[in-house]
Amino acid sequence: MYKIIKIEIEGFKTSSRNLAIEFSKEPVSIIFGENGCGKTTLLRILHGVISQNSSILYNENVKKIDLYYTIGNPENIKKVTVKKNEESDIQTITESSQISFELDNYDWSEFLKPEFKEASSMLFGTNRGISSSSININPDIIIEFLDRSNFYREFRSRSRIHSFAYELSDFLRRDIRRKGANSDRNINLKEMHLDLNNINMESIERILIERYRLAKKVTNERVQKALFDTLSVALSVDSNEIGRTGIPEEESKMIIAHKERLIEALSSSPENALRDQLIKVLQSEKDFSRLNNSLLPSLLLKMTLELQSEKTILNSIDVLEKVFNDHVRKNEKKLVVTYEGVYIQFAKNRHSLSELSSGEKHLITLLTLFIIEGSQRSFILIDEPEISLNIKWQRKLLTLLNELAPDSQIIVASHSPSLSVKNTKFLVEMN
Incomplete structure (x- = not known):
């Protein structure tokens, strides 16, 4: 298991500011501090170092980073350094009002070790569980249309009209989603380093259907x-x-x-x-x-x-259904994944993931990516995991995520004290 022990940054947001952070000895670290202190920036820089992305370091004015880490043996602490090459000038090319920068002016030579080729990461931004209203087709609209047309005579009963409306709604939603799949920003789980911002519910549905x-x-x-x-x-x-x-x-x-x-x-x-x-x-x-x-x-x-x-592959969907349904059972909701699609069973009706509450969308997004992909990632970074979650869910969230990805180091930036109620050892203050 990879574990980052400490990071020292020379040049943090501004060239004159430095930062040193020592992470929790536990598998989970909760970075907390005042608004504007740079918690989100720290997560981006961490992701930039792990993925060896020079543009991220450049955008945050980073001059040098010392990273202290372990692999397996917690007593064997290693150190690697990445720094800006002073002799490498940034070349600015202006052409047709387009400005581009040559950003490969960081020395990554110490990261060429074979062990870093196996390291992988996921960074969750704050835009999770977004719905695309263009593909959310309400069955009530279809029912209203049938009521006002002569087609209602083709149905033997009211229940058949409702069944037809829900099935047609599901079909149209899946068809539009399928046709737009190539143009959407799909999540490519094969990438070693994922930057997951603007995660929409249609992407989550596609991941679940493909895994099923x-x-x-x-x-x-x-x-x-x-x-x-x-x-x-x-x-x-x-x-x-x-x-x-x-x-x-x-x-x-x-x-x-x-x-x-x-x-x-x-x-x-x-x-x-x-x-x-x-x-x-x-x-x-x-x-x-x-x-x-x-x-x-x-x-x-x-x-x-x-x-x-x-x-592993056969049980991932079962685990997701069980964990999510345990959270929403009091509301009589139930996640169902089939060969044709994903939906929420609600009493005698059903609806799409896009119709979940904001908290439920955030939860199912985190659970889906943790259960299906998280266990295979060395580092998982989450900005404000508490977004839209009730206090009860917040209190058990990080323990749950750690159980789902026990071999990953989880680092989160948060404003919520509820995340650490039972896990004060996770806390890392950022001054």
Whole structure:
């Protein structure tokens, strides 16, 4: 695990100002201080150093930075320096009223070590959970149109009109989102260093749908692989691996725990007699250790083990749904992710993520990116994570985020004392 211990900056916002900050010994640091002291600037500079982005340092008038860090062993503190090359003149070129700067005048030679090539980061700006009103189509508008037209006679009941309106609303929203995907500023999770500002809810929906479809694809491939591997063993003349009847009780419990996912994967497979029999057995059996068949228990166990081998990708959506739904359960809301889209189930109705409250949008944005991507990042920087969150959510937010990304160092800039109510060791004052 990477960990930044201290940073010393010569030239902070102005060339005459210096700054030294020693971070918390905990995996989370909360930077606090008066308005205008430079907390947001510090996060940007940290991100600039980690990503080796000269333009960020130049824009903040940085002359030199000493970074103290550890990798794995907390006792082995290392130091690297990046500084402005005095002999390198900034060349200004004016052409057709366009001014450009040659900014590669920082010496990054000490950052060429192989260990820095593996470091990754995410910087969250304050513009999170933004909605695009242009693709928020209210089903009530469709219902009103049908009520005023002759088309309402085509529907047998009022409930069918409502169902049609909600389905059409979802379809139009997804279609517009899909057509605009290429022109939007999509979040590219493959980038080693992400600067996440202006995160809209449509981007979050796309990330969730893509992850869900990937999980489904992996699940189906794993189940198919298990099916053919087991049949291959069964057809082998020399094999005696499937000579026993039933399976141990612990293995039976393992199959039961994955039963719904197995049924879902098998249902997506081409129809055949074996597939139908497996689904029937999964739906009816409660104890696979007593199954009087030599092939089916071994086949189901093999499929279950294949699913467990891809546990991270398959469980990320489940974890997100559970964590988010735990926060909004009192309001009778529930996040649902499907192959076709993402929506919020609310009593008997449903609505898009764009119709969530501002606090809920901020929360689902943070949770989505932490659960799906955060665990793979060395450093996660967040500007004002408390935005729009109620006091109760604020108090448990950082502990929750640390649990979701235990191998990442989390550094936040905040004005809220509620973030540190139970975690005063996280606090780092900025003078």
